[in-house]
Amino acid sequence: MSHSDVGAYVLGILDDRDSAQFENHLIDCLRCQRELQDLSAMPDVLDGVRLVNGPPLPTPGALVLQHTLADISVARRKRTRTLWASGIAAAALIVLLPLGTAGLMKGPAQSDGNKVPTELVRGETVEATSPIGAKGKVVLEPTNYGTRLTGWFSNMNGPATCQWVVISKKNEAQVAATMYVPPGKTDVPLEIHGAAPFPKSDIARFELRPMTGGSWITIPVS
Numbered sequence: 001m002s003h004s005d006v007g008a009y010v011l012g013i014l015d016d017r018d019s020a021q022f023e024n025h026l027i028d029c030l031r032c033q034r035e036l037q038d039l040s041a042m043p044d045v046l047d048g049v050r051l052v053n054g055p056p057l058p059t060p061g062a063l064v065l066q067h068t069l070a071d072i073s074v075a076r077r078k079r080t081r082t083l084w085a086s087g088i089a090a091a092a093l094i095v096l097l098p099l100g101t102a103g104l105m106k107g108p109a110q111s112d113g114n115k116v117p118t119e120l121v122r123g124e125t126v127e128a129t130s131p132i133g134a135k136g137k138v139v140l141e142p143t144n145y146g147t148r149l150t151g152w153f154s155n156m157n158g159p160a161t162c163q164w165v166v167i168s169k170k171n172e173a174q175v176a177a178t179m180y181v182p183p184g185k186t187d188v189p190l191e192i193h194g195a196a197p198f199p200k201s202d203i204a205r206f207e208l209r210p211m212t213g214g215s216w217i218t219i220p221v222s
């Protein structure tokens, strides 16, 4: 068993014995846990594979790994293993594996004491701090519908309902997401997921706008 088995494990192409061995390894191996989580964040590729042969993956996100590890320890040998016939799709994913560790971006660590693993997000990062101290950071990931966005916002003074607005270079404004900022100072960044109907190259800036008016923070995109 080695670190390189994570791809085969995700695809379910290990036999029962190898799979159990890999799970034993996974419990103690941070590197493989990260890689597994990273692979879980490749829904397009994995969905393509799963459509052929099996059930959809769990929704990607910080909890995926935690759930996976919980599944392993609870239901270790009882799981029905899906048989995979799609060798071509499997090979395609394994070829992608070396890219999985490139360009990884760590989100801000959870500092509230819970054990949720830090989410790994792939993409380019922009960030800014406003004159009043509010902080925003956005990871932009190209997709076939525009740009997938993950934002972290902190140091705001709630309560307020806010719009996360994307402004294009042609000055079109679109709402990427709306959020409720809880009362008080937001010490732990709020993690928000959204999307823009533009490619990254067409995005001029992001703004976080409370519904009461004004703008809490502007994040330029170069």
Ligand SMILES: [Zn+2]
Pocket (backbone or CB within 6 Å): 002, 003, 025, 029, 030, 031, 032, 033
């Ligand atoms: Zn490992």
